[in-house]
Amino acid sequence: MFGYIKPYRPELRIREDEEYRAVYCGLCKELGRSFGLFARMTLSYDFAFMAMFLSAIDEEICPSYEKCSCIAHPFRKRCRCCENGAISLSAKAAMILTYYKLKDDIADKGFGKKIAAAVLLPFASSARKKAISDENGKYINEAAKKMMEEQKKLESENCDISDMAAQPTAKFLEKLISLGAKEENERILQRFGYLLGRYIYLCDALDDLEDDRRKGNYNPFVFCGEEGTENAKAVLFMTVAELSDDLELLELKRYNEIIENTVRLGLKFEVERIINKKGGEKNGKSL
Amino acid sequence: MKKAYRDLVRKYHPDKYVDNPLADIAAEKMKDINAAYDQIQKDRKAGKSSYGSTGGYYNAGGYGGGYSGSYNQNYGGSYSGQSRFADVRRLIQQNRIAEADEILDGVPEYNRNAEWYFLKGSIYYRRGWLGEASRCFQRAYQMEPGNQEYAAAYQRMAYQQQHASSPGRNTAGTAFYGCDCCDCCTALMCMDCIGDCLCGNGCC
Numbered sequence: 001m002f003g004y005i006k007p008y009r010p011e012l013r014i015r016e017d018e019e020y021r022a023v024y025c026g027l028c029k030e031l032g033r034s035f036g037l038f039a040r041m042t043l044s045y046d047f048a049f050m051a052m053f054l055s056a057i058d059e060e061i062c063p064s065y066e067k068c069s070c071i072a073h074p075f076r077k078r079c080r081c082c083e084n085g086a087i088s089l090s091a092k093a094a095m096i097l098t099y100y101k102l103k104d105d106i107a108d109k110g111f112g113k114k115i116a117a118a119v120l121l122p123f124a125s126s127a128r129k130k131a132i133s134d135e136n137g138k139y140i141n142e143a144a145k146k147m148m149e150e151q152k153k154l155e156s157e158n159c160d161i162s163d164m165a166a167q168p169t170a171k172f173l174e175k176l177i178s179l180g181a182k183e184e185n186e187r188i189l190q191r192f193g194y195l196l197g198r199y200i201y202l203c204d205a206l207d208d209l210e211d212d213r214r215k216g217n218y219n220p221f222v223f224c225g226e227e228g229t230e231n232a233k234a235v236l237f238m239t240v241a242e243l244s245d246d247l248e249l250l251e252l253k254r255y256n257e258i259i260e261n262t263v264r265l266g267l268k269f270e271v272e273r274i275i276n277k278k279g280g281e282k283n284g285k286s287l
Numbered sequence: 288m289k290k291a292y293r294d295l296v297r298k299y300h301p302d303k304y305v306d307n308p309l310a311d312i313a314a315e316k317m318k319d320i321n322a323a324y325d326q327i328q329k330d331r332k333a334g335k336s337s338y339g340s341t342g343g344y345y346n347a348g349g350y351g352g353g354y355s356g357s358y359n360q361n362y363g364g365s366y367s368g369q370s371r372f373a374d375v376r377r378l379i380q381q382n383r384i385a386e387a388d389e390i391l392d393g394v395p396e397y398n399r400n401a402e403w404y405f406l407k408g409s410i411y412y413r414r415g416w417l418g419e420a421s422r423c424f425q426r427a428y429q430m431e432p433g434n435q436e437y438a439a440a441y442q443r444m445a446y447q448q449q450h451a452s453s454p455g456r457n458t459a460g461t462a463f464y465g466c467d468c469c470d471c472c473t474a475l476m477c478m479d480c481i482g483d484c485l486c487g488n489g490c491c
Contacts, residue, residue, distance in 0.1 A: 170415060191308060191309060198415060237447055237449070244452055245304065249313060
């Protein structure tokens with residue numbers, strides 16, 4: 001995943017911002033602890049949100065925090081969320097997805113990317129093996145595999161319906177987020193996951209639109225011609241609106257403000273950022 | 288308490304979840320809220336006469352009865368009379384989307400009227416295919432602009448495309464949207480000028 005899900009930080013309270021950072025750091029640490037230094041490079045906003053969201057819907061998880069220092073920020077001690085079920089699940093999902101993404105890169109990216117992916121693949125491969133050692137890991141792995149297969153099929157058919165092109169990613173997130181959901185929440189979480197997956201896929205497609213158009217790669221919005229960006233924005237905004245409505249029905253156990261901020265403001269701002277960026281600036285920096 | 292009640296009603300209002308596969312969950316919450324509100328009203332009336340006079344306000348004509356009533360009326364029976372696709376509507380209501388879709392796909396092209404497009408849109412919407420859904424709603428609306436149902440569905444999605452939120456939602460978090468940073472700056476500068484004028488040398 002690509003780092004499109006992040007809070008709109010100016011609207012966060014300082015306490016909330018600190019909590020968000022703590023989960024982000026906790027996920028990074030957990031990636032390092034379970035899968036080695038290589039894994040920490042794959043840290044992204046999306047999985048930090050995932051960790052936060054999964055622990056917000058699970059009553060049994062009780063996050064605790066500690067002060068620690070870190071290689072990336074050696075001079076300042078920071079708060080970090082200690083390992084819990086949600087964080088380790090997100091870490092596993094991150095590893096599994098990284099593996100499939102690298103494999104995908106080897107199959108169809110340009111020469112430079114191919115080499116880079118081939119170098120990293122052995123690390124990712126061993127990390128994935130570790131990640132799928134339990135039931136949850138296996139389940140995520142199956143879901144991810146299915147997603148990649150379906151995605152490839154749609155791309156080879158040059159699917160021009162953006163809703164359909166987003167379906168594999170959406171289904172994957174639907175499964176990931178509703179994993180272990182309680183009955184009363186299940187349908188809400190499934191829809192939330194589906195819409196969130198859609199958002200990620202379509203955001204990525206919008207982000208790559210110009211590149212793909214130039215290079216002649218597949219992109220669902222290329223088929224809309226001049227109106228590609230407009231179309232993408234409309235579809236993405238609808239998705240964000242539906243996500244917000246869906247979130248209302250969900251009873252979060254913690255991190256309410258951060259999650260609401262992310263869904264209501266962060267997602268919208270991200271779409272606007274992508275549309276307004278002019279050439280230079282790529283994805284936001286890490287924390 | 289009234290404010291809290293009104294906020295909750297706005298949050299779970301059935302209009303927001305029209306055609307949503309989670310509409311039943313929202314309706315359930317709405318019912319709980321109304322029940323709780325009624326209960327509190329009743330207790331207050333019984334306990335303190337001074338509250339009594341303000342008590343019945345919302346129950347009488349407002350949210351309590353009004354919402355649940357209009358909801359049932361809209362979704363219960365009113366369609367089936369004139370609808371060509373009553374069976375499809377029923378299936379959609381029961382969340383049997385695949386079956387409903389099959390029936391709709393069986394209708395030949397020349398027989399597809401505005402209602403067909405509206406229902407197809409509803410199915411797409413429930414599946415989360417929002418792009419196709421809005422296209423279908425738009426088509427239904429264009430074919431039969433006078434129909435309120437189609438117009439509402441179309442306008443709702445048009446609003447979402449503009450604002451990235453659903454109509455009727457007005458939460459504190461999004462309140463600052465109307466004002467971009469230029470407006471803020473200009474406003475501050477103006478205030479600063481006024482301050483200078485009024486107080487003379489920098490006492491502000």
